[in-house]
Amino acid sequence: MTSRDRRRRRNRRIADAVGLLAAAVMAFPVYWMVLTAFRPASQILHLPPQFWPSSVTLDNFRRAVSSDGFWSNVRSSVVIGVGTVLISLVIGTLAAFAVARFAFAGRRALVLALLCVQTIPLIALVIPVYLLLNDLALTDTLTGVILTYLAFALPFTVWMLRGFIVAIPPELEEAAMVDGCGRLGAFRRVTLPLLAPGLVATSIFALVQAWNEYVLAYVLLSSNSKRTLPIWLVSFQTSFGTDYGGLMAGATLTALPVVVAFLLVQRRIAAGLATGAIRG
DSSP: OOOHHHHHHHHHHHHHHHHHHHHHHHHHHHHHHHHHTSOOOHTTTTTOOOOOOOOOHHHHHHHHHHSTTTTHHHHHHHHHHHHHHHEEEEEEEEHHHHHHHHHOOTTTHHHHHHHHHHHSOOGHHHHHHHHHHTTTTTTHHHHHHHHHHHHHHHHHHHHHHHHHHHHHHHHHHHHHHHHHHHHHHIIIIIIIIHHHHHHHHHHHHHHHHHHHOOOOHHHOOGGGGGGHHHHHHHHHHETTEOOOOHHHHHHHHHHHHHHHHHHHHHHHHHHHHHHHHOOO
C-alpha cells in the first residue's frame, strides 16, 4: 500500500468519525426527548442525569393523550397539514410546469421572486397577515391558517418542482402529443408519473413546515379546540411548573406522524432530490 493510499484511508476515517460525531450531536436531543417521555416523574430531574433509564413507564403518554384538547388539536393539525400539502401540490405543480415549459414575459422575474419570498423572515409578517385575515373574517379559522401557510409553501413547491420538471426531457411530451394527446393529456400521462418522486419529496417538506409551525398558528387561532399540536404542547407549562414528562411525551407524539411519513417515502425522497438536482 502506497503512502497516498494510506493517507487517503486515514482521511476517510477522520471524515467518517467527524460525520458520526455530528450525527450523534444532532440525534442526542431527540434521544433525550424520547428518554424523558418514558421516564417516571421521580427520575426526570435526577442529578446527576442518567443517560439510560432504570425503569420505564407509559404514564406520561396516558396523561398527554387524556389531556384537554389533545384530539381536537390533532384534528386541526391534520386538516391544516393535509390541506396545505394538497393545495400547494395542485397549484404548485401546474405553476412549475408553466415556468419550466413555457416562455412568457416576466418568467425570470417570477423565478427570482420565488427565491426572494423564501428569504423573508416569518416573524416579520405576523402582524400584516393577521390584519389581512381579520379584514376577511378568517382569523380563528383553519381556512385562514391554510391560506397563510400556502403563501409560504407555494413558492417553495414551485421552485422545487420546476427543477424536477426541467430534468424530464420535453421530447417525451412531444412524442405523446404526436400520438394524439393534447398538452394536458401529455402532462397527465407522461410528465406527472415521472414527477412522482418530486411530488413526494416536496409534499414531505411542505408537511413538515405546516405541521411544526407555531408562531402564525398561535396568533391566528384563539379557540383552544382549533389550535394545533405545537400550541397544545405549551399547556404542559403552567404557573405551578413544567410537566416535563407530559411535555416530552406530547412532543414525541407530535413528531411521530412526520417521522413515519418520512420513513415510508425516504427512498422516493432521495431519488427525487437527486433528480431535481440534475438540472435545477
